Each structure stands twice: as C-alpha cells, then as structure tokens.
Amino acid sequence: METKEEIEFLYDLERLLIQRKQDLPKGSYSTKLFKKGIDKIAQKLGEEAVETIIASKNKKDSEVINETADLIYHMLVLLVERDIPLDTVIQEMMLRSKK
Numbered sequence: 001m002e003t004k005e006e007i008e009f010l011y012d013l014e015r016l017l018i019q020r021k022q023d024l025p026k027g028s029y030s031t032k033l034f035k036k037g038i039d040k041i042a043q044k045l046g047e048e049a050v051e052t053i054i055a056s057k058n059k060k061d062s063e064v065i066n067e068t069a070d071l072i073y074h075m076l077v078l079l080v081e082r083d084i085p086l087d088t089v090i091q092e093m094m095l096r097s098k099k
C-alpha cells in the first residue's frame with residue numbers, strides 16, 4: 001500500500017489551503033469558504049458527512065470515495081480556518097494508538 005506519497009499530498013494540500021486563506025485569490029472555491037467563515041465551513045463539513053453516510057449505505061464504492069474526498073477536503077479547510085495544524089490531529093491519534 002502506498003502511504004508516504006498520499007500523506008505528503010495531504011500536507012501539500014494543507015499548505016495550499018493556508019496560502020488560500022492568506023491570499024484569498026479570486027476564482028478559488030477555498031477562498032469562497034474562507035471569506036464566509038467558520039459557520040459556512042462547518043455547515044459544508046456536516047453536509048459532506050451526511051452525503052458520505054448516505055453513499056455508504058446504498059451506493060457504489062466510487063460514490064463513497066467521491067463523498068469521502070469532499071469530506072476530507074472540507075475537514076482540512078475547517079482545521080486551517082481554526083489554525084489547527086493537521087500534524088496535531090495526527091499526533092493525537094498516535095497518542096491514542098499507544099494506550
């Protein structure tokens with residue numbers, strides 16, 4: 001299973017989202033979310049979670065994968081909005097795995 005490249009991609013995306021939040025370039029969906037703020041971002045995360053749940057029950061794997069990708073993207077946007085590094089979440093999960 002490939003892991004390093006995929007995890008690196010998530011960190012690259014986190015860095016890109018931090019840039020989006022700082023620069024707010026036009027035509028960027030992330031800019032739109034950062035301009036609207038935490039209420040909109042949290043709402044989108046909730047919607048994507050519900051869509052993932054629905055897909056998991058009666059849809060093809062490809063739809064579950066699509067919805068999960070939307071969910072993870074919006075989760076990263078939420079973490080960036082809150083200035084919480086992805087690292088700190090992963091470190092919390094690593095702590096749990098040692099218990």
Ligand SMILES: N=c1c2ncn([C@@H]3O[C@H](COP(=O)(O)OP(=O)(O)OP(=O)(O)O)[C@@H](O)[C@H]3O)c2ncn1[C@@H]1O[C@H](COP(=O)(O)O)[C@@H](O)[C@H]1O
Nearest residue numbers: 013016017020027028029030031044047069070071073074
């Ligand atoms: N991974 C994603 C990603 N996943 C989902 N989405 C967007 O999330 C939206 C979800 O669709 P919806 O129908 O729920 O939302 P909508 O109707 O477009 O918008 P709302 O009015 O509901 O907010 C779509 O517009 C998708 O394009 C994403 N937008 C961006 N990225 C990544 O973020 C990077 C930066 O993107 P920009 O900020 O757009 O340049 C891209 O290169 C990608 O790697």
